[in-house]
Amino acid sequence: MTVTDPASVALTEAAARARGNVAAALRLPELHPDAFPLPGSGNTWRLWTSLAVLGSVDLTVARAVEPHLDAVAILSEARAGGHLADTDSSNGDDEARWGVFAAEGPGARLVADESGPTPVLDGRKPWCSLAGSLDRALVTAWCDGSTRRLYAVRLGPTNGVAVDEAAWVARGLPDVPSGPVTFTRSEASAVGPPGWYLERPGFAWGGMGVAAIWWGGAVGVALRLREQLRRREPDQVGLMHLGAVDAALHAAESVLRGAAVAVDSGAATGPAGSALALRVRRVVAGTAEDVLERVGHALGPAPLALEEEHSGRVADLQLYVRQEHAERDAAQLGRQLLDHDTDREVLW
Missing domain, CATH: 1.20.140.10 (Butyryl-CoA Dehydrogenase, subunit A, domain 3)
Structure with missing residues (x-):
């Protein structure tokens, strides 16, 4: 190169x-x-x-x-x-720092509840890189028993998002913690079907x-x-x-x-x-x-x-x-x- x-x-x-x-x-x-x-x-x-x-x-x-x-x-x-809804979770903030959390892992499952006017996410998501340093993320969650959907989520405790950075003990990329994140009734907006x-x-x-x-x-x-x-x-x-x-x-x-x-x-x-x-x-x-x-x-x-x-x-x-x-x-x-x-x- x-x-x-x-x-x-x-x-x-x-x-x-x-x-x-x-x-x-x-x-x-x-x-x-x-x-x-x-x-x-x-x-x-x-x-x-x-x-x-x-x-x-x-x-x-x-x-x-x-x-x-x-x-x-x-x-x-x-x-x-x-496919993009005009919501504050995915539009209107050009300075937001984004992540993408799409991994799956044993013992962790993130579920979307779309029964109300605003989807909410509940559960645990593994391998969420820099979740504590970002403003928002695109997150995959199970919208039914067999299908995942992508959601835009505002990060932080005010939206029920808790980051477990202590789980990251890697010798490689030590400054990029990629531990699990827990979502508790976290409001989200769907991105795509x-x-x-x-x-x-x-x-x-x-x-x-x-x-x-x-x-x-x-x-x-x-x-x-x-x-x-x-x-x-x-x-x-x-x-x-x-x-x-x-x-x-x-x-x-x-x-x-x-x-x-x-x-x-x-x-x-x-x-x-x-x-x-x-x-x-x-x-x-x-x-x-x-x-x-x-x-x-x-x-x-x-x-x-x-x-x-x-x-x-x-x-x-x-x-x-x-x-x-x-x-x-x-x-x-x-x-x-x-x-x-x-x-x-x-x-x-």
Whole structure:
């Protein structure tokens, strides 16, 4: 990844100033709006490059910015489809900091009650990143026994929202607490019909945007290897690892570039878009894991033990890339390839 245009250089410098500071990170989309166009608007590669830049500088910054941008894109998609109600939960506050809470987990279930004039949410939602630092969130909740729906919710105790930040004990991304949140009769507004959140094209696009951050995070780790090998004449093993890392990062970049073209051309929708997202995320996650292993082998234990920045980058990337579900996502991709005729153009 080469960052030479003035806008990317400015974003890199701004991300460096915001390093480790969630509040400063959340201001970046407002301060650099041109860096973050909506996905599918014809500038998806620009968006993903900007996300990768953030990831290469500091994954805390990227992890704070990405859900806000995802929420903005979801609201735009809902508005374009006529699915967005004109309520104060989802309109009229351009300065609101948004999150997206859509994960499920054992022992936690969030239920929506739509029997009254205003839907209310009750229950517990896992993996709610930065819930204590945000104004609002888009949250999935069960609207019946088998279907989830997306809701816009104002966060904070005045709306019955309680954040359990003490549950977050991660060594990676320690400044991005992603613990559970309890909702008690929390007023909300529906965004899209039941099932729309998972069925819309932007669901796949957002998942690939996260992969762009993993790619950037891997670049950040790889730079430490290149720096080390420039300090002294490398041996063949060091050169081998550097060459392999470069090839892996190039492959991930090429896959992301191709996916961005597909998104902007309208080809990444429906089953094809879902399969593409799984494929892209698997390739980029594999690249990140390969980079982590090779850099670790090449550098040995000293940077992990003695360098706060490098050891933090490694821990952050190891945790972040686990948003990809590894073998389970590969199996899901295999199932989709058998169930849907999505890949007539590929040779195999």
